[in-house]
Amino acid sequence: MTSGAGLARAQLTIMEPPAKVGAKPGAQIARVPFQFNPNTLALTKSTEWRRKPSRMASQSALPEFVGSGPRSLSLEVFLDATATHDNSVERKVEQLMLACVPTPRSLANKKPASPWIRFEWGTSKTTSFDGVLSSFSVNYSLFDVDGKPLRATCSLAIEEASADAPGQNPTSGSRVARRTHRVVAGDSLPQLAWREYGDATAWRLIAEANGIDDPLVLVPGAELLVPSADEDGAW
Known part of the structure; x- marks a missing residue:
């Protein structure tokens, strides 16, 4: 584990689940900074193939591509209350366990669902989804005299849940294509519209796709959906 003032700090963002299938996650519930950066990250992704048995003993049938599986990220989070003013690591463990239970908002809407989460560490993109x-x-590996846990190692497995927007799959036959853009400091919708469409006034197309009211105020790190210029015949 590594830690230091000059290092990028890993963190976990916990968000409300999407309001409907295929939508983006909702509002941020909590942001949990890591006390120590992970030593290792394990990223896996799978593909599924289907192969029909061949009657020819010396040959095998050609595999047929079925689909691509989600990314899965495994990591360990080390917690140490002896290096802080906290009396126990239990509060941090409870923060992480928020991602395992339905959110109060989803329960109130009678659609129980656990939060969506995103692991973020500096500029890493392959592990941030x-x-x-x-x-x-x-x-738990160390305890106080009264039994309170002082050190803990939490193992997390995050499975990708984001989905392509309707019409984004190039094999679906749709003429409308979409992509995403991760916001950096200084970005604005007019600037993005100029880069994408050559027309700064086309920012409304991006704003409507992402539910944005102020085109000049964007949150760095947020991921925006960028529709095709000819979507809905708008441009």
Whole structure:
């Protein structure tokens, strides 16, 4: 584990689940900064193939591509209350476990769903994606005289849950294509519209696709959906 003032700090963003299938995650519930950066990250992605048995003993049938599986990120979070003013690591463990239970808002809407989460660490992109916590475990390794846990290692597995917007799949036959853009400091919708469409006044197309009211105020790190210029015949 590494830590230091000059280092990029890893963190976990916990968000409300999407309001409907295929939508983006909702409002941010909590942002949990890591006390120590992970030593290792394990990223996996799978593909599924289908192969029909061949009657020819010396040959095998050609595989048929079925689909691409989600990314899955596994990591460990080390917690140490002996290096802080906290009396226990339990509060941090409870923060992480928020991602395992339905959110109060989803329960109030009678659509129970656990939060979506995103692991973020500096400029890393392959390990930063919207997903759900598929498994969580904690191993306590040091205790105070009264039994309070002082050190813990939490193991998390995050499974990708983001989905292509309708019509984004190039094999679906749709003529409308979409892509995403991650906001950096200084970005504005007119600037993005100029880069994408050659027309700064086309920012409304991006604003409507992302539910944005102020085109000049964007949150760095946010991911915007950028529709095709000819979507809905708008441009």
